[in-house]
Amino acid sequence: MKKKVVSVFLAMTMVAAMVAGCGGNNAASSNAAGTNGADTTGNAVTDDAAPADTEASDAADAAADAAGGDLADKKVGVCIYQFSDNFMTLFRGELENYLIEQGFSKDNITIVDGANDQATQTGQIDNFISQGVDVLIINPVNSSSAETITDKVVAADIPLVYINREPEESEEQRWADNGWDVTYVGCDARQSGTMQGELILDLGLETVDKNGDGKIQYIMVEGDPENIDAQYRTEFSVKALTDGGIEVECLSDQVGNWQQDQAQSIVANALGQYGDDVEVVFCNNDAMALGALQAIQAAGRTVGEDIYLVGVDALSEALEDVIAGTMTGTVFNDHFAQSHGAADAAIRFLNGEKNEYYIACDYVKVTSDNAQEVLDMVK
Ligand code: BGC
DSSP: OHHHHHHHHHHHOOOOOOOOOSSSOOGGGGSGGGGSOTTSOOSSSOSSHHHHHHHHHHHHHHHHHHTTTGGGGOOEEEEESOTTOHHHHHHHHHHHHHHHHTTOOGGGEEEEEOTTOHHHHHHHHHHHHHHTOSEEEEOOSOGGGHHHHHHHHHHTTOOEEEESSOOOHHHHHHHHHHTOSEEEEEEOHHHHHHHHHHHHHTTOHHHHOTTOSSEEEEEEEEOOTTSHHHHHHHHHHHHHHHHTTOEEEEEEEEEOTTOHHHHHHHHHHHHHHHGGGOOEEEESSHHHHHHHHHHHHHTTOOBTTTBEEEOSBOOHHHHHHHHHTSSOBEEEOOHHHHHHHHHHHHHHHHTTOOOOSEEEEOOEEEOTTTHHHHHHHHO
8 A cells, every 4th residue: 555655656756867056065966876866776676666666575575485485594684874863763663574574583683773883883794794694784874984894794795785875886886897796775865855946946936035035045954974865965955946947045054964953953043143034944854854943933933934944754743744834845765665675685685686786766755735645654
């Protein structure tokens, strides 16, 4: 049922991509993921994530059968960059459930918290290697550590599935060149940024331009710059506006590290400094949008009337705000497709099959029109 809803939404989604940004964060435009857009898909989750996910599940079932149904004996090590991250909490919960549904034993699935510290995570990976796990699923603390991680995991002859924080293109190319059992499963963050910009663009300049100066003044709150998602969302949200012919002015662009409390104080300060000139608040994720909303309300401003607010992820709380009109919109970061895609890729490796080196899935734009349906799906 969930899958059907996703496919309906996906049919309505549009992908655009390009360049731009404000606040001097243009590094992403030359980044690796640039070649890995929605049209470069893997064999598990494709542009139409829902049917592909179904196919992927069927493929995984077949793989499990072919492996003689012995997944229950396989040991899976899962490294999460930080348990306290709201989105990764949804992701890891769904990943564990799905692995169990596919036939793994709960006792053989070990999920560890990297506590946002690469040294801690590296120690956890070393432990998994010495324990002899059969497959590793890793959400790196630092994407830039991927080369070191890959080298030690490949040397131990353990298949590896990266999730959520995409390694650089040169790193992915190395997996391909060497024919290693390593892949990345994730969404193209440029798409989510573009959708954020479109949520504002679709309202029209007349609606958003409260001070009537012919341009849109905005605040940007960025996630951890270690994650390419933060760079791309920052860049492409603004680009969607400028591509739509809207002039923009960046009043403030600061790093909130994906955290609600940090975003709250960033937005409170920016509202204090720029007052009514702030027309839009872009947050790279919903946790930060929830913090921004607290600051907006504390400043006596009203979303949908004198200010507009968008996030990414479609956390339940944010969806409730979109339904209530206290958030303008969000973008569904499909943790079902991503976690299932990662598990299916792991199963294929365990079964001696190959995976593409990049397995993609789609984001879904969320407005008050579809927020209830998305909420029914994620709850
Ligand atoms: C999510 C964020 C999350 C981050 C973790 C992003 O894709 O949108 O909410 O904090 O991943 O790396």
